[in-house]
Amino acid sequence: MIDRRGKKRELGTWEVRRERRNRETLIAMDMISDLPDCILLHILSFLPTKTAFLTTVLSRRWTHLCHDLQHLHFEQNQFRNRNTWPDLFFIVNWILSRHKAPPIRTFRLTCILHKCDEHTLEGVISKVLGPNLEELNLQLSSIWCSDLKIVIPNGVFSCTSLVTLCLNGGCIKFLSPSSSPSCRYHLPSLKTLQLYNVETSVGNLEELLSHCPALETLILESVCQSRKEGQLSICFPSLKSLHFKSYFGDALRLLLVIDTPSLKRLDILVVEGFREIRVRNLHNVEEASINIAKQSFVLEFLVELCRIRILELGLLVFDCLPEALPHRIPEFTCLQRLELTVSWFDTRYIMDMLHKCPMLKLLAIVFNVRKYEMDPHPSRKWELPAKIPTCLASHLQVIKIKRYYESRDDRDFFAYVLQHGLVFESLDIQVDRARAKGFPEEISLLPRSSKACQINFCWI
Numbered sequence: 001m002i003d004r005r006g007k008k009r010e011l012g013t014w015e016v017r018r019e020r021r022n023r024e025t026l027i028a029m030d031m032i033s034d035l036p037d038c039i040l041l042h043i044l045s046f047l048p049t050k051t052a053f054l055t056t057v058l059s060r061r062w063t064h065l066c067h068d069l070q071h072l073h074f075e076q077n078q079f080r081n082r083n084t085w086p087d088l089f090f091i092v093n094w095i096l097s098r099h100k101a102p103p104i105r106t107f108r109l110t111c112i113l114h115k116c117d118e119h120t121l122e123g124v125i126s127k128v129l130g131p132n133l134e135e136l137n138l139q140l141s142s143i144w145c146s147d148l149k150i151v152i153p154n155g156v157f158s159c160t161s162l163v164t165l166c167l168n169g170g171c172i173k174f175l176s177p178s179s180s181p182s183c184r185y186h187l188p189s190l191k192t193l194q195l196y197n198v199e200t201s202v203g204n205l206e207e208l209l210s211h212c213p214a215l216e217t218l219i220l221e222s223v224c225q226s227r228k229e230g231q232l233s234i235c236f237p238s239l240k241s242l243h244f245k246s247y248f249g250d251a252l253r254l255l256l257v258i259d260t261p262s263l264k265r266l267d268i269l270v271v272e273g274f275r276e277i278r279v280r281n282l283h284n285v286e287e288a289s290i291n292i293a294k295q296s297f298v299l300e301f302l303v304e305l306c307r308i309r310i311l312e313l314g315l316l317v318f319d320c321l322p323e324a325l326p327h328r329i330p331e332f333t334c335l336q337r338l339e340l341t342v343s344w345f346d347t348r349y350i351m352d353m354l355h356k357c358p359m360l361k362l363l364a365i366v367f368n369v370r371k372y373e374m375d376p377h378p379s380r381k382w383e384l385p386a387k388i389p390t391c392l393a394s395h396l397q398v399i400k401i402k403r404y405y406e407s408r409d410d411r412d413f414f415a416y417v418l419q420h421g422l423v424f425e426s427l428d429i430q431v432d433r434a435r436a437k438g439f440p441e442e443i444s445l446l447p448r449s450s451k452a453c454q455i456n457f458c459w460i
Helices: 013-033 037-044 049-057 062-068 090-097 114-127 154-158 201-207 295-304 346-355 367-372 390-392 408-420 439-446
Strands: 071-075 107-112 137-143 163-169 194-197 217-221 229-235 239-247 255-259 265-270 272-279 288-293 311-315 339-342 362-367 398-404 426-431 454-459
Touching: 013 398, 071 090, 090 114, 107 390, 114 137, 114 154, 201 229, 272 295, 288 295, 346 362, 346 390, 346 408, 408 426, 408 439, 426 439, 439 454
Parallel strands: 071 107, 107 137, 137 163, 163 194, 194 217, 217 239, 229 255, 239 265, 255 272, 265 288, 288 311, 311 339, 339 362, 362 398, 398 426, 426 454
Antiparallel strands: none
């Protein structure tokens, strides 16, 4: 190698490695460049659009390829230059203006909006709409303009080729197609719909859902905000996954109807806002997470989910379900994994649930530490069960306790499950080190019926 003074010198180890890497990169680029355009375009489709356009420095061929991209992904952070934000929409419009004949199939945009971007964004959305658009994903925020509202063009909701639609941002709203007679809801190919913090009315949302006959995945999170009464029906014969989270205030008096015979995965959180919840045809659900504040609503779901295999009951359920009469809780004949989130160690609640799960293999108990610290509650005094739970003697293999704040009254519970757990394999306890003085040693000395049982501790 020749240095700046024109003299030869030996390459250092790091320089040799760098030269080798450069040669390997050039060889790899030559090999990649020999691939046909269709394969190269497929490779570029997995990259953010900015990264894909950086390949234009290689040759004119890559420039040609980038103008043929069918998958466009823009994220504002990628275009940030030191402490300044770029005019992202200028870049987006520049790329769209040079886009060639192949239609856009995927368009994803993540950015922070200003007031002046309102009509610009609507124009961008209109440009990408076409007969081959399969995915539209908008992640929008407006931290500098709280009153900004972006109206999604009605053309989005009549795009017959659309398979995935994701709208995320408190600044987004969509209106009824009656406000524009030339447009109407019609999404025959839509399989995935995700709406987060989107403003609309209950009737408008229900109308949109009624025009998505092929829907398989539905995510609704804090959507309906502008109507205090009405009905929201989630009734799809094809729906396989439902994620529903509502933080409505008690001023809203809505009826929620869920009828989904093909549903496999359910995740629902309801604090307030519904005067009634009706559920039916949930017999095929295999995995569910329930977090509802009202006992009657919880029981409504549990009765329909009696054949479930994996079940999570959240902290809101803990606030109401332990007070229910045991005979009102159905038996889960197929349940293998149960997770209970609690704010204190209610052994009666835990044992009642074990009696209802004869095939249970794994029990997880998760403590909500923040609530426990704000409102400490003593553990319920241990009461010896009149009957040993069936699962404890035949199926239960693992108990996991997370973020556990131990109390001396709980030792009787641990002694009981270790004594009667005939097929027990593992008791895993995550405990607060500061409060667990002598606790691990004491639990480790308890007798166990299962010779395979291991007791494991880790610290918070």
